[in-house]
Amino acid sequence: MSKVLGLKCKECGEVYATNGIHVCELCFGPLEVALDYDHIRSVISREKIENGPISLWRYVDLLPVESGWDSDVRVGFTPLQYAPRLGAAIGLKNLYVKNDSVNPTYSFKDRPVAIAVTKARELGYTVFACASTGNLASAVAAAGVKAEMETYVFLPSDVEAGKITNAAVYGANLIAVNGTYDQLNRLCSEIADEEEWAFCNINVRPYYAEGSKTLAFETVEQLGWRAPDHVVVPIASGALYTKIAQGFEEMVTVGLIDGQSVRVSGAQAAGCGPVAAAFAAGEDAFEPVRQPETVAKSLAIGNPADGNYSLEVARRTGGVIESVTDAETVEGIKLLAATEGIFTEAAGGVTIATLRKLAANGAIGEDEVTVAYVTGNGLKTQEAVDGHVSVTMTIQPTIGSFEDALEDKQEAVLAQAAR
Amino acid sequence: MATVRIPSQLRNLVDGERKLRVTGGTIRAILDEIDAKHPGIKNRVLDEKGEPSAFVGVYVGGEDIRFLGGLDAEVPADAEVSIVPAAAGG
Structure with missing residues (x-):
């Protein structure tokens, strides 16, 4: 009996077989994986997970792959670090940082890619590709090496030098596009329609997105099988944000914890904050941003595919979606480094700065068990702190x-x- | 004549064509023109209010029509129009 029922349209509910498709033929709504929770509940247990691999594959019962996953690549099960010094600095007593900047290619993107590459091989694809703001490119390029697939990664030509190097070194076909991420994403959608490739965030996106649920699973396990009270998650497309919320819900659905009421808050950059702007205005739908202007290039998506679903998650869970300036972002990077010894990329600076803002304005209660998701490594975006840190003598x-x-x-x- | 690139999800409505040639003028006029020949296209690209669906992006020369006046976006004679599913990226 398979744990996967099929792909289901999030809008109209139409069900499809598990192929390399991502939108509903009837309404263009996004497809997502439909899992057989009754079956999963009958085979999953805390003990089984605890005895599993020290990676995201310990949660394979909740992931949409049947076989062939590569347990040698240690993706996930990253540290959930208690953060008392950062907590004291911003007025939170029970703060943790989920340090996902220590994955194989130094961002959370190794998680969704681990699922996408496994599924792509199951489906018989030989070329693996992506539209990237930077981090995804290196995750896809590295995964393609071990999977023995040819890789094509598309990046905006103005991304940080470290992200180009980090993708190119694996031997990917690296295509720099003179345009915004949204423009290259549209281009890649058109390419995906013509080529028989597995584009991880296009035609295999339903499987890819599932990988981000593991950030919620690990948090629950690492807190001693309990859900936190509040989390702060960066929002680019909104896939990570909505999938973390779904992950907490699935922990209850399959019986691993008795209940959860996690408030899921989101972090955006002010120079590209369409979801935060819609949240503040009380709107159900965001207005796209044509020309993002932010130091956090990995969050520079002006037309986020899951933006409206993110608004729904924030309101349903009692979370808040907030945005911060570039100056606040740089301060966030420095604050996390100086208090907890973690050097995060600009997107992590956005998350920490948003966390600080929400703590200051009371949106996060000082006693709430709070987890901030730090999703990328600072060595990738050294430009962000140029001129803000220097040699002492x-x-x-x-x-x-x-x-x-x-x-x-x-x-x-x-x-x-x-x- | 402008060119309209048809995504795979809609090709069953246009006899399997990947591209259509249209006279156009505006996106609204182009959709009317295609729908007259291939009924059903408008229903799939527009929502119940007759506005572009949140799940479909329409582009003129690579630019999102939401930045060009929506359905009234002008389509120059040699332009390429793309219809692209929105649920991608990130």
Whole structure:
């Protein structure tokens, strides 16, 4: 008996076989995987999961792949780090950081890609592709190497240098597009219609998106099989955000926890915050942003596919979707590094800055068990902190030079304290 | 004549064609023109209010018609119009 019932239209409910398709033939609504929860409930248990691989594959019963998954690649089961110093700095007593910047290619994208590449092979594809804002490209390129698939990754030509290098090194066909992410995403949709490729966030998107649920599963397990009270998740397309919410719900549905009432809050950049703007205005539908302007390029999606569903999740769960400026984002990066020793990319800075804002305005209660999702590594977007961090002192290789410099520094600190 | 690229999901309505040539003028006029020849297209691209569906993107020369005046977006004679499912990316 299969755990997957088929693909189901999120809008009209039409059901399809599990092929490489992503939209409903009748209404163009997005397709999502329909799981057989009764069956899953009968085979899943906490003990089985705890004895499983130290990776997202410990939750394979809740993922839409039948076989062939690669347990050698350690994707997921990343640290859920208690964050008392960051909590004290922003006024939260029970704060955790889910540090997903330590996956194989240093972002959460390794999770959805692990599912997408496995499913793509099950379906018989030989070419694996994506439309990326940066992180997805390296995840797809690396996964393609081990899966022995040819890879095509499309990126905006203005993404950070580290993201180009990190994708190119794996030998992918890397195509830089002179345009916004939304423009290249539309282009890739047209390519996906002509080529027999598995485009992970287009024609195999229903499977791909399921991978992000594992961030919720791990959080529950790592908290000792309980759901948090509040989470803060970055929103680009909204797929991560909505799938984390779904993950908490599935934990209850299959009987792994008795209940949950997680408030799911979202983080966007002010220069590309269509979902946050619609949330603030009380609208059910977002207005697209034509030209995103933000330091957080991995969140620069002006026309988010799951934007309206994100609004629905926020309102249903009692969450808030907020946006922050580039200056607040940089402060967020520095604050997380200085308090918890984690260097996150600009999108993580957006998340931490939003967390701080929601703590300050009371949207997150100080006693709530809160989890902030840090989804990418700071070494990928060093440009974001250029000019904001620097060498403390440059000296000659002598003890005298060091002592002089240290004295100068201490005097400067005292002078500043006196002002 | 402008060109309209038809996504795979709609090709069954247009005898399997990938591209159609239209006289056009505006997106509204183009959809009327195609629907007259291939009934059903408008129903799939527009919502119940007659506005472009949230689940379909319509582009003129790669630009989203929501930034060009919606259904009144002008379509130059040599333009390429794309109809693309919206549920992608991220």
